[in-house]
Amino acid sequence: MSMNQDVDIRELHERIQMESSFVDLISMEMNKVIVGQKHLIECLLIGLLADGHILLEGVPGLAKTLAINSLAKTVDAKFARIQFTPDLLPADLLGTMIYSQKNEEFVVKKGPIFANFILADEINRAPAKVQSALLEAMQERQITISDHTYKLEEPFLVMATQNPIEQEGTYPLPEAQVDRFMLKVVITYPKKEEEKLIVQQNLLKEFPKALTILKPEDIIRARNIVKDVYLDEKIQKYIIDIVFATRNTSEYKLNQYDGMISYGASPRASICLAQAAKAYAFIKRRGYVVPEDVRAVCPEVMRHRIGLSYEAEANNITSEQIISDILNIVEVP
Amino acid sequence: MKFSNKTYLLQKKFILILILAITSGVTVHAQGITAKARMDSTKILLGDQIKLFLEVTHPKDVKVTFPALNKMLSQNLELIQKGKVEQSGAGNNLVKEAIELTVTSFDSGKHEIPPFYFKYSKGGITDSVKTNTLTLSVNSFKIDQKKGPTDIKSPYSASLTLKEILPYLLGIILLLSLIFFLLYAIPRRKKALPFLFKQEKPLDPPHIVALRELDHIKEEKPWEKEKIKEFYTETTDIIRNYIVRRFGVSALEQTSEETIKEFRKQRNLADEKSIEQLEQMLSLADLVKFAKYTPLPDDHTITLANAYFFILHTQIEEMKKPEIPVDDREGEEVEIR
Numbered sequence A: 001m002s003m004n005q006d007v008d009i010r011e012l013h014e015r016i017q018m019e020s021s022f023v024d025l026i027s028m029e030m031n032k033v034i035v036g037q038k039h040l041i042e043c044l045l046i047g048l049l050a051d052g053h054i055l056l057e058g059v060p061g062l063a064k065t066l067a068i069n070s071l072a073k074t075v076d077a078k079f080a081r082i083q084f085t086p087d088l089l090p091a092d093l094l095g096t097m098i099y100s101q102k103n104e105e106f107v108v109k110k111g112p113i114f115a116n117f118i119l120a121d122e123i124n125r126a127p128a129k130v131q132s133a134l135l136e137a138m139q140e141r142q143i144t145i146s147d148h149t150y151k152l153e154e155p156f157l158v159m160a161t162q163n164p165i166e167q168e169g170t171y172p173l174p175e176a177q178v179d180r181f182m183l184k185v186v187i188t189y190p191k192k193e194e195e196k197l198i199v200q201q202n203l204l205k206e207f208p209k210a211l212t213i214l215k216p217e218d219i220i221r222a223r224n225i226v227k228d229v230y231l232d233e234k235i236q237k238y239i240i241d242i243v244f245a246t247r248n249t250s251e252y253k254l255n256q257y258d259g260m261i262s263y264g265a266s267p268r269a270s271i272c273l274a275q276a277a278k279a280y281a282f283i284k285r286r287g288y289v290v291p292e293d294v295r296a297v298c299p300e301v302m303r304h305r306i307g308l309s310y311e312a313e314a315n316n317i318t319s320e321q322i323i324s325d326i327l328n329i330v331e332v333p
Numbered sequence B: 001m002k003f004s005n006k007t008y009l010l011q012k013k014f015i016l017i018l019i020l021a022i023t024s025g026v027t028v029h030a031q032g033i034t035a036k037a038r039m040d041s042t043k044i045l046l047g048d049q050i051k052l053f054l055e056v057t058h059p060k061d062v063k064v065t066f067p068a069l070n071k072m073l074s075q076n077l078e079l080i081q082k083g084k085v086e087q088s089g090a091g092n093n094l095v096k097e098a099i100e101l102t103v104t105s106f107d108s109g110k111h112e113i114p115p116f117y118f119k120y121s122k123g124g125i126t127d128s129v130k131t132n133t134l135t136l137s138v139n140s141f142k143i144d145q146k147k148g149p150t151d152i153k154s155p156y157s158a159s160l161t162l163k164e165i166l167p168y169l170l171g172i173i174l175l176l177s178l179i180f181f182l183l184y185a186i187p188r189r190k191k192a193l194p195f196l197f198k199q200e201k202p203l204d205p206p207h208i209v210a211l212r213e214l215d216h217i218k219e220e221k222p223w224e225k226e227k228i229k230e231f232y233t234e235t236t237d238i239i240r241n242y243i244v245r246r247f248g249v250s251a252l253e254q255t256s257e258e259t260i261k262e263f264r265k266q267r268n269l270a271d272e273k274s275i276e277q278l279e280q281m282l283s284l285a286d287l288v289k290f291a292k293y294t295p296l297p298d299d300h301t302i303t304l305a306n307a308y309f310f311i312l313h314t315q316i317e318e319m320k321k322p323e324i325p326v327d328d329r330e331g332e333e334v335e336i337r
Helices: A009-019 A021-033 A038-050 A064-074 A090-094 A128-140 A192-202 A216-228 A233-247 A267-283 A291-302 A310-314 A319-329 B005-023 B162-190 B206-220 B228-247 B256-265 B272-290 B297-314
Strands: A054-057 A079-083 A095-100 A105-110 A117-121 A142-145 A148-151 A157-162 A183-186 A261-263 B028-030 B033-039 B043-045 B049-059 B063-065 B078-082 B086-091 B094-104 B109-113 B117-122 B125-130 B134-139
Touching: A009 A021, A009 A216, A021 A038, A021 A064, A038 A054, A038 A064, A038 A157, A038 A183, A038 A216, A038 A267, A038 A291, A054 A064, A064 A079, A064 A117, A064 A157, A090 A095, A090 A128, A095 A142, A105 A148, A128 A142, A128 A157, A183 A291, A216 A267, A233 A267, A233 A291, A233 A319, A233 B272, A267 A291, A291 A319, B033 B117, B033 B125, B033 B134, B049 B117, B206 B228, B206 B297, B228 B256, B228 B272, B228 B297, B256 B272, B272 B297
Parallel strands: A054 A157, A054 A183, A079 A117, A117 A157, B043 B134
Antiparallel strands: A095 A105, A142 A148, B028 B033, B033 B049, B049 B094, B063 B117, B078 B094, B086 B094, B109 B134, B117 B125
């Protein structure tokens, strides 16, 4: 076998084999704490490697917070947990200027957002101005307090949680802001066997803890390799076809969804789909993306980017259903 | 001039009668009940029809009976049609009742229509009120003496209705259909051609199409023209299209892994060797297509061979028509018992 020289996939392949060994270690450490939820762990890794923020949705008690906490613990990096409440203010998140009597001047008191990993717990419980402050930081990766602009440290990853029930007194994230999350992961209940293990684990004298196995530099290095993962033009076309199918259903013989989609996925969706597919290929120890990678990450990347019309909601049509049908109709290269 | 007393009395009586006749010439009054007869024309040609109206106005509490009408209203006046009695208010607690009659006459001359009597009963007293008399002039046709005798004019022709035309129309359609059937349909049927539309060319079986396209690639040898990626893309597309038509597996919308999984799941689709060769071919093609992998020259022939093998081993055998044994004893007499 000989590999093409302009993109040295063999060399890349070897690098990936070497550098991706931590993937197994992270999974192992997380599996110590989290029972089941393999897909959740995979999605957290994709977010970590593709430099994309993650929104976790699931009913209370499915270990959303624990999973993010554990992932943060595996990396020797600054971790901050912010519990979003209705009385939270942007300054509580970003920081503010405090007058120092000792120095007789205003000094900056940085907020919890100045960390590598942010767990925004129950993000939809805080008012829009707080959400907006966080989401702006997510996009710009910098904070301005008074006259000073502070760059956020890399890796900077926001993992937000929200539960789909108890909608009273919540502030649902606007579509434009939800779009800034690369992945929206929906967690479901564990299986019977898994739940049995969870109970057993929680009855132990000491709850298992995830060990710190990585440094922030390792993550940044892995991210650079992920960027090098080869994405062929055919795969790019496949990604664009999938995204376009959400915008123009009849063109892709999905006439059953005419009038069901109020707005389709944005170009940011195409970018995120490509980045997430690359990260998935890295996790699978490949130096190139195959259609399987795109299909594997598609639901998480697209589900929060398709706006459903009232007609669709009345007919109990979900964005997952639409994505599944799109994947079944768009020709694979 | 002197008049005798008797003559004077007679003259006075006459004037009185004349005045009475003038004042009660049109309508006849009786205790608030009036009756009237009128025509829409007083002059007609022989046989022409006119309308004759009989009207009576009476108080609401008075019951009035219309006169009984015979076929011949008078010696020369014939009743053709009788309308319904129509009632309307006439003010001052009065009611007006009227009937419309269609009459004609076949005798020329000046005919007097006698008054019609309406019976009524009021306060236990029965009496009658009569209409005025009418005069109708019936003129005969002027005969042109110079022309001499002419033929009787034939009846006017009335316009045709659909009901009258329909049998002829159906007959024509039937005749045209018969002609069409004889001239167009029968010859087409004999030639086994479709009745109206052009017969669609039947699609070749999937393996024939796939083999034909593979032969074309084999002849073209794209790998010799540095079109390696195109070669693998085309070859896998041929195989995927073949799988769609042959097995009904939607291979075009599936990844290679999903297609192989489907074959392994449904074991009856193909034997293990064929699946293995398909997997080998698709995996190699995926590497070329998505990983910029440059295969060895032998890989091209192996891929092509795998494609041929997979099609030949999974194709549906065409049913051959059983040969009918020919009877050599043509013309021989066969005894039937």
